[in-house]
Amino acid sequence: MVQRIGLVGCGVISDIYLTNAALFRDIAFTACADARPEAARARAETYGITALTLDDLYASPEVDIVLNLTNPEAHAAVSMQALESGKHVYTEKPLATRLEDGRAIVELAAAKGLRVGSAPDTILGIGLQTARRMIDDGTVGTPISGVATIMSRGMEHWHPAPAYYFQPGGGPVLDMGPYYIGALVALLGPVAKVTASGRIGLDERVVTAAGPNVGQRIRPEVPTTIHALLEFQSGTRIALLASWDVWKHGHTPIEIHGGTASLRVPDPNFFGGTVEIARDRDHWEATPTTGNFYGVPNYPAAKPIHANYRGLGLADMAAAIEAGRPHRANSDWAFHILDVMLAILRSAESERAVVVDSRCERPAALSVAEADALLAQAPDAMRSRA
Numbered sequence: 001m002v003q004r005i006g007l008v009g010c011g012v013i014s015d016i017y018l019t020n021a022a023l024f025r026d027i028a029f030t031a032c033a034d035a036r037p038e039a040a041r042a043r044a045e046t047y048g049i050t051a052l053t054l055d056d057l058y059a060s061p062e063v064d065i066v067l068n069l070t071n072p073e074a075h076a077a078v079s080m081q082a083l084e085s086g087k088h089v090y091t092e093k094p095l096a097t098r099l100e101d102g103r104a105i106v107e108l109a110a111a112k113g114l115r116v117g118s119a120p121d122t123i124l125g126i127g128l129q130t131a132r133r134m135i136d137d138g139t140v141g142t143p144i145s146g147v148a149t150i151m152s153r154g155m156e157h158w159h160p161a162p163a164y165y166f167q168p169g170g171g172p173v174l175d176m177g178p179y180y181i182g183a184l185v186a187l188l189g190p191v192a193k194v195t196a197s198g199r200i201g202l203d204e205r206v207v208t209a210a211g212p213n214v215g216q217r218i219r220p221e222v223p224t225t226i227h228a229l230l231e232f233q234s235g236t237r238i239a240l241l242a243s244w245d246v247w248k249h250g251h252t253p254i255e256i257h258g259g260t261a262s263l264r265v266p267d268p269n270f271f272g273g274t275v276e277i278a279r280d281r282d283h284w285e286a287t288p289t290t291g292n293f294y295g296v297p298n299y300p301a302a303k304p305i306h307a308n309y310r311g312l313g314l315a316d317m318a319a320a321i322e323a324g325r326p327h328r329a330n331s332d333w334a335f336h337i338l339d340v341m342l343a344i345l346r347s348a349e350s351e352r353a354v355v356v357d358s359r360c361e362r363p364a365a366l367s368v369a370e371a372d373a374l375l376a377q378a379p380d381a382m383r384s385r386a
C-alpha cells in the first residue's frame with residue numbers, strides 16, 4: 001500500500017522532495033502545511049496537493065507519514081505532534097537539537113508502535129554504498145584513521161533566510177555534521193569518544209543571497225569553526241574539520257585509511273560521485289557512479305551537476321512499513337548522530353574529551369537491486385524522469 005505523505009515545512013528543501021516523489025513506488029504526497037500558510041499554498045499549487053492548516057494536516061485521515069521539513073529548532077515539536085496524532089514521521093536532519101528531545105521522540109514512537117526516519121538519506125546513495133562495499137568486502141582492510149572536511153564560506157551567500165544557521169541549533173556541526181558523521185557511522189559504526197575545539201570565526205555575517213534579507217547583518221551565536229577528533233568504538237580515529245570561515249580549500253570530503261588501502265568517499269551531501277581507492281602509494285583508481293540510476297546528476301534542475309535523490313530514505317521507510325522490516329535511515333542512527341554532534345559541541349565548550357554513551361547498529365546496506373526496487377518503474381524507464 002502506498003504511504004500518503006503530509007509535508008510540514010514548505011521552504012527551500014521541500015522542492016526537491018516534491019520533485020523526486022514521482023520516482024518512488026511507495027509514497028504519494030497528499031497534503032502540505034506551514035506556519036506561513038502562503039508557503040503551503042504555493043507548494044500546493046505547484047505540485048497539485050492540498051494546502052491544509054497545521055491542525056488539519058496532523059488530524060488528516062489522508063496522511064500516514066508526516067514529512068518534517070521545518071527548521072531544526074522546530075523539528076522536535078513537529079515530530080512529537082505528528083506522533084501524538086498517530087502518524088509515522090520522517091524528519092530532515094538533525095533529529096532534534098537537544099538530546100532529551102531526540103530521546104523523547106524515539107521513546108514516544110516506540111510506545112506508539114510508529115516509525116521515525118531521518119535524513120540524511122545520502123547514506124543510501126550509490127556513492128556511499130559503493131564506498132561501504134569496499135570496506136565491507138575487505139578491500140580497505142581495517143580502517144585505522146581518516147579525515148572528514150566540511151568547509152565553506154558559509155550559508156549567507158546562497159540561502160535567502162540564513163539567520164537560523166547562526167543561532168543555537170545551527171552552526172556547521174549541527175547543520176552539515178549529519179551528512180559527514182552520519183556517513184562515517186554508516187561506514188565505520190558508532191563513535192565512543194570525541195575531543196573538539198571551536199570558535200566564532202567572524203563577529204558578523206552579511207547576507208548577500210538575493211531575496212528579502214539581502215544586506216541583513218547576523219551576529220553568530222554559535223561556533224562557526226570546530227575541529228574534532230572522533231574515536232570510533234572500532235578503534236578508528238577520524239579528524240573532522242568543520243568551518244564556515246573558509247574561502248577555498250584543497251581537501252576531499254572524506255578519506256579513510258585502512259590496513260591495505262586508502263579510500264576517498266564522495267561528498268556525503270549528495271547521492272553519487274566518484275569513489276577512489278589507492279592500493280599502493282602511487283595510484284588512485286576511480287569508480288564513477290554515473291552508470292547507476294542514483295548516480296545520474298539531476299540537480300540543480302537547470303544545469304545538473306549533482307545526484308540529488310532526497311526522498312530515497314522516505315521511500316525505503318514506506319516500503320519497510322509495508323514489508324514489516326526495519327527501515328535504514330532510522331531514529332537509532334539519527335539519535336546517535338545527534339549525541340555525537342552535541343558531544344562535539346560540549347567538548348569544544350568545556351575543552352575536555354567527552355564520552356558518547358549511545359550506540360547504534362550500522363544501517364543495513366542497500367544493494368543496487370534493492371534501491372532499484374524502490375523506484376516506480378525499472379531504472380531505464382525512470383531515467384527520463386530523473
Ligand SMILES: NC(=O)c1ccc[n+]([C@@H]2O[C@H](COP(=O)([O-])OP(=O)(O)OC[C@H]3O[C@@H](n4cnc5c(N)ncnc54)[C@H](O)[C@@H]3O)[C@@H](O)[C@H]2O)c1
Pocket residue numbers: 008009010011012013014033034035036039054069070071072074077078092093094161175
Ligand atoms: N536548504 C537546503 O539546501 C537543505 C538541504 C538539506 C537539508 N535541509 C534541512 O531542511 C530543513 C528545512 O530547511 P530549509 O532550508 O527548507 O528551511 P526554510 O527556512 O527555507 O523552510 C522551513 C519552513 O518551515 C516552516 N516552519 C518552521 N517552523 C514550523 C512549524 N513549527 N510548523 C510548521 N512550519 C514551520 C517555515 O515557515 C519555513 O517555511 C532544515 O532542517 C535543514 O537543515 C536544508
